[in-house]
Amino acid sequence: MQFQIMAPLRCCILVASSPEILTCVKKRKIINQLLGTIRRGKTAKEDLVFEKEILNDEKKCAEHIILVDMQRNNVKK
Numbered sequence: 001m002q003f004q005i006m007a008p009l010r011c012c013i014l015v016a017s018s019p020e021i022l023t024c025v026k027k028r029k030i031i032n033q034l035l036g037t038i039r040r041g042k043t044a045k046e047d048l049v050f051e052k053e054i055l056n057d058e059k060k061c062a063e064h065i066i067l068v069d070m071q072r073n074n075v076k077k
Contacts, residue, residue: 007014038054041047054060 002018004017005014038050041050
């Protein structure tokens, strides 16, 4: 696997690997994530073009719904 993580938590140590980058954190800020991401435009107008592109992508919208539902179920547990 190309991307790997080991994160010590209060209750355990999280170990994971993925062929895709899941997230990137620098200075306690998330600077990159996998789901629903798209590059920023060089102008506000270009940002709007990219916004429409991602909102009209059926695959990305379906993936988003699946992952949101999974997280809702995790929170309920």
